[in-house]
Amino acid sequence: MSASSILLHPAAKPLVFALCLLPVAWLAWGAAAGGLGANPAEALIRGLGDWTLRLLCLTLAVTPLRVRARLPALARYRRMLGLFTFFYACLHLLSYGWLDMGLQVADIGHDILKRPFILVGFVGWLLLVPLAATSFNRAVRALGARQWLALHRLVYAIAPLALLHFFWMRAGKNDFAEVAVYGIVIGALLLERLQRHFQAKSRASA
Amino acid sequence: MLIRIRRDGFDEPSGSDITPRAAYLQRRAWLKALAGGAAGTALAGWAARDALAQSRPGKLAPLAAGKSTVAGAMTMEKTTDYADVTSYNNFYEFGTGKGDPARRAHAMKTQPWSVDVEGLVHKPGRIGLDDLLKLGAMEERIYRLRCVEGWSMVIPWIGYSLSALIQRVQPQGNARYVEFVTRMDEQAMPGLRTPGFDWPYTEALRLDEAMHPLTLLAFGMYGEVLPHQNGAPLRLVVPWKYGFKSIKSVVKLRFVEQQPRTLWQKIGADEYGFYSNVNPDVDHPRWSQATERRIGEDGLFSRKRKTLMFNGYEAQVGQLYAGMDLRKHF
Numbered sequence: 098m099s100a101s102s103i104l105l106h107p108a109a110k111p112l113v114f115a116l117c118l119l120p121v122a123w124l125a126w127g128a129a130a131g132g133l134g135a136n137p138a139e140a141l142i143r144g145l146g147d148w149t150l151r152l153l154c155l156t157l158a159v160t161p162l163r164v165r166a167r168l169p170a171l172a173r174y175r176r177m178l179g180l181f182t183f184f185y186a187c188l189h190l191l192s193y194g195w196l197d198m199g200l201q202v203a204d205i206g207h208d209i210l211k212r213p214f215i216l217v218g219f220v221g222w223l224l225l226v227p228l229a230a231t232s233f234n235r236a237v238r239a240l241g242a243r244q245w246l247a248l249h250r251l252v253y254a255i256a257p258l259a260l261l262h263f264f265w266m267r268a269g270k271n272d273f274a275e276v277a278v279y280g281i282v283i284g285a286l287l288l289e290r291l292q293r294h295f296q297a298k299s300r301a302s303a
Numbered sequence: 304m305l306i307r308i309r310r311d312g313f314d315e316p317s318g319s320d321i322t323p324r325a326a327y328l329q330r331r332a333w334l335k336a337l338a339g340g341a342a343g344t345a346l347a348g349w350a351a352r353d354a355l356a357q358s359r360p361g362k363l364a365p366l367a368a369g370k371s372t373v374a375g376a377m378t379m380e381k382t383t384d385y386a387d388v389t390s391y392n393n394f395y396e397f398g399t400g401k402g403d404p405a406r407r408a409h410a411m412k413t414q415p416w417s418v419d420v421e422g423l424v425h426k427p428g429r430i431g432l433d434d435l436l437k438l439g440a441m442e443e444r445i446y447r448l449r450c451v452e453g454w455s456m457v458i459p460w461i462g463y464s465l466s467a468l469i470q471r472v473q474p475q476g477n478a479r480y481v482e483f484v485t486r487m488d489e490q491a492m493p494g495l496r497t498p499g500f501d502w503p504y505t506e507a508l509r510l511d512e513a514m515h516p517l518t519l520l521a522f523g524m525y526g527e528v529l530p531h532q533n534g535a536p537l538r539l540v541v542p543w544k545y546g547f548k549s550i551k552s553v554v555k556l557r558f559v560e561q562q563p564r565t566l567w568q569k570i571g572a573d574e575y576g577f578y579s580n581v582n583p584d585v586d587h588p589r590w591s592q593a594t595e596r597r598i599g600e601d602g603l604f605s606r607k608r609k610t611l612m613f614n615g616y617e618a619q620v621g622q623l624y625a626g627m628d629l630r631k632h633f
Contacts, residue, residue: 134390
């Protein structure tokens with residue numbers, strides 16, 4: 098079976114959907130069964146943040162992979178991965194608001210405004226909202242493909258914001274090993290787009 | 304300048320709320336007697352609550368101790384589970400992950416062990432662990448521990464006041480600070496290769512802070528000797544300061560005149576001050592210090608608790624900082 102026929106298999110999409118739900122199922126199970134260690138609230142909030150970053154990287158990887166590996170069928174998965182990024186970002190924000198701030202809206206607002214590291218994460222989530230809200234087919238038609246594409250390029254701003262949020266969180270520990278891994282992945286995925294952009298430009302002008 | 308302390312009479316027990324020690328000891332003796340008699344099984348659990356030293360985890364060598372009589376040394380709060388206290392640790396020499404110390408610290412050799420005393424003292428020199436163990440009477444003290452990261456535990460430590468050691472080495476008149484240094488074991492400690500840290504780990508106290516009876520030189524916890532990840536074979540416990548001031552696996556004390564710069568000050572002087580007293584009114588630049596999460600308390604959705612000034616030891620240590628601006632000297 099070729100890669101392309103696997104991607105087009107009717108069971109493939111539900112399978113990827115289930116795979117994307119696995120981390121949250123695993124974290125929820127851990128929280129219920131006491132398997133998240135001495136500080137389960139922290140483990141849950143951080144775990145959901147980690148998975149937001151991972152799904153963001155996966156989403157950004159779809160298009161370059163599709164082009165370079167010549168797998169047009171990958172395009173079927175982009176929206177789903179993008180929406181899962183938003184799903185995990187929402188759970189991350191909710192778990193912080195609930196477990197850390199006790200769902201006190203005033204406290205949350207105060208915390209967001211006072212702390213750059215929280216603010217950056219919150220802005221990243223805010224920018225995800227219009228992308229998720231315009232992810233269905235009718236929204237694409239209503240906006241027009243050009244505007245829709247322009248709007249969804251917001252993800253190029255969201256990725257560095259997410260990375261900065263993570264970097265600031267780790268800055269206290271002076272532990273940047275994991276930040277560097279995400280930085281390299283996100284940097285490569287964004288550079289690839291810049292490169293393609295300039296290639297297209299030079300082709301257009303030639 | 305006078306430091307005003309806000310009290311709403313809610314966060315901290317007032318003097319009249321605290322049961323006199325003699326009274327609660329009597330109550331417990333009564334409960335124990337009852338538990339041993341007719342009401343046996345029903346009350347056995349109750350009686351076991353105060354038998355902390357006896358119901359030890361059974362993982363390491365026992366360390367006998369009497370109950371401390373130092374003022375403020377015995378909080379009545381529920382102690383944190385031994386499993387949590389030994390699996391959720393910061394000991395960066397073994398890695399920055401909370402689980403790294405429990406996984407790796409066993410490789411650190413704790414025998415033979417000695418502590419070097421240097422600087423402005425009349426009796427400098429090297430003191431072996433056996434001599435240190437005999438230097439003072441072992442006391443059990445149940446302290447709150449508040450980490451700068453916003454979590455807290457309640458731990459029954461065993462040791463004696465650091466002042467016993469300080470008195471023995473006789474500081475000279477011009478000694479104003481004590482600097483502490485942790486073990487640096489290149490073979491056992493992969494964290495020493497982490498860039499950005501100026502090893503070895505050093506901490507320091509003002510001499511009057513070091514002499515305070517609550518400042519504990521700890522050799523054990525939960526009725527046993529210290530596990531490696533918690534700072535074996537001996538560590539400091541300064542209960543009114545953030546946890547990182549309570550240096551682990553001590554190998555050196557140096558008495559000096561000038562305020563030393565600590566490891567954490569070198570990393571970020573704007574985030575980690577010299578004093579690092581627990582203070583709900585002075586936030587860390589990246590998070591609030593007004594509340595804390597008590598580890599192991601009531602599950603995932605339990606509300607965080609309000610952090611108390613000086614971690615609740617204000618009555619005992621507040622006078623050490625009279626006249627100081629605690630925003631500046633944080």
